[in-house]
Amino acid sequence: MLELNVNNETSRLKAVVLGIADSNGPTPNENEAYDPKSLEHIKAGTYPVEADMKVEMDAFDQVLKKYNVQVFRPKLISDYNQIFTRDIGFVIGNTFVKANILPDRDREFEAIQYIIDQIKPEHIAYPPEEVHIEGGDVMLWNDHIFIGTYKGSDYKNYITARTNMAGVAYIKALFPNKIVKEFDLVKSKIEPRDNALHLDCCFQPVGKNKGIIYKAGFREEADYNYLVNLFGKENLFHIQREEMYHMFSNVFSIDENVVVSEKNFTRLNNWLREQGFVVEEIPYAEISKQEGLLRCSTLPLIRE
Template identity: 65%
Template sequence: MIKLNIKDETSPLEAVILGIADSFGGTPDLADAYDPKSAEHIKAGTYPKESDMIPEMEAFNRVFEKYDVQVYRPELRTDLNQIFARDIAFVIDDYFFKSNILPDREPELEAIDYVISQMDPNKVIKPPDQVHVEGGDVMVHGDYLFVGTYKGPDYPGFITARTNMEGVQFLKDFFPQKTVREFDLNKSNTIAEDNALHLDCCFQPVGKDKAIIHKEGFRQESDYQYLVDLFGMENLFHITKREMYHMMSNVFSIAPDVVVSEQNFTRLNEWLRSHGITVEEIPYAEIAKQEGLLRCSTLPLRRK
C-alpha cells in the first residue's frame, strides 16, 4: 500500500511520480499546441527533441536517487507526451485527486494506474466533470491551500485556463478546515510572457518561510498583496517577466534546505544559496520550451 502525505511544498520528500520523455510524439501541429510557448517553438522550428529531453529527466531522476526518494515512472505509451505528471493528478494531505484533463490526455492518467491501484481506494478522488483543476494550480501550505484560477467571463476561450471556480469551490467544500485562497491569474493564448499557465508559473514557496513570486502573474493586485502580507516582502524573491517565461518559479523542493533548479537560473540559485539552501542544478532548458519545468514534471505522493 502506498501511503500518501502532502502537507506543504518543501518537507523532506519520500515518494514521487516523475514523468518520462520517451516516445513523446515529436513536434505537434501548431493547432494542437496547449500553450503559447510551445506554439512559439513550433513556429520557430526549435521545439525540443526527445534526444535532448530524456537526458534532462534522467538528470532529475539521479538527484532523487541521491536523496533516497522512491521514484515511480509512468508506463510508456507510444507517441504521447508524458512529461508533465503534475497536470494529471495531485495529492493534498492523504487524498489523491485525479484531474479532469483534456480528453486526449486521459492515457497519461491510465499510465499511472499501476501506482494508483496501490493506494487506499477510499482516498482516491475523481471530482465531478464540471470541476476543472490541475496540479500546477494547487499548492499546499500547511493550513492554507493556494489555488490558481481565472475569473474572466471568457474562461472557455482560454486553453491556458486550466482551473475553474467550480474547482476552487470543490476544494473549499472538501477541505472546510483549511483556508482555501484562490488567485486570479493572467492568461494569454498567444504571448508566453503574459501567460501564467498555472499558479506555480508565478509563485512557489521554498525553504521554511520564503517564496518565489512574479507580481505581474496576478490579475488582481490584492492577490499579490495577500502573499506579500503572508510571507513578508523580505522573504520573497521577485522574478521578471522574462524570468517567468523561462519558468524560474517552477523549481522543486526535495527538502526545506534542498531545491532542484535549472542550471541557468544564476540569480535565483545564488539567492537560494544565500539563505542556506543547497541547490541541485540540472539542465532542463529544453523541457522549459513546453511551458513547464521541474515542479510540473513531478507528482509528489509523500513527504515526511
C-alpha cells in the first residue's frame, strides 16, 4: 500500500504521478479550448504537437528519476490529454482528495485508478457534486492550506473558474486543524495574460521560506498582502505580467533546495541560484501553451 504524506510544496519528494503526452489527440477546435491560452495557440496555428510535448515530459521524468523519485504514470487513453495530473486529485497529509474537474475530463481519473487502488479506502475523500476543486488551486504550506477560488457572482460563466467557495468549505471541514486561507483570483476567458487559471499560476512557495508571486493575479490586494506578511517581501520573487503568462510561478520542487524550472525562465532561474537553489532546467515551453506547466503536470503522493 502507498503511505501517503504531503504537508508542503517543497519537502523531499519520494513518489509522484507525472502526466503523459504519448497520445494527446488532434489539435482541439476553438470551441473545445478549456482556457484562453490554448485558444490563442489554436487560433494562431501554434498549438503544441505531441512529439514535442513528449520530449518535454521525458526530460521531466529523467530529472525526477535522477533524484530517485518513484514516478507513476497514468494508463494510456488514446487521443486524450493526460498531461495535467494536478487537476485530477491532490494529497493533503495522508488523505487523497479526488478533484471534481470539468465533466468531460473524468476519464483522466480512471487512468490513475491502479494507483488509487494502492491507497487505503479510508484515506480517500470523494467531494460531493456541488464542490468544485482542482489541485492547481490547492497549495500546502505546513499548517496552512492555501486555496485559489473565484468569488464573482458570474462564477458559472467562467470555464476558467475551477474551484468554488463550496470547495473551500469542504477542505475546511475535512481538515479542521489547518489554517485554510482562500484567495480570490483574477479570471479571463479571452486574455491569458489576465487569467490566473489556478493559484499556482500566480503564487508558489519554494524552499523553506521563499516564494514566487504575481501581485495582479489577486482580485483583492488584501490577499496578496496576506502572503507578503507571511513570507516577507524580501523573500518573494515578484513576476511581471508577461512572466505570469509564461507561467514563471509554476515550477516544481523536488526538495527544499532543488527546483525544476523551464530553461527560458532566465530572470527567475538566476534569482533561484542566487538564493542557493539547485535549478534543474528543462524545456517545457510547448506544454505551457496549454496554460499549464511543471506543477500542473505532477501529483505528489509522498514527501518526506
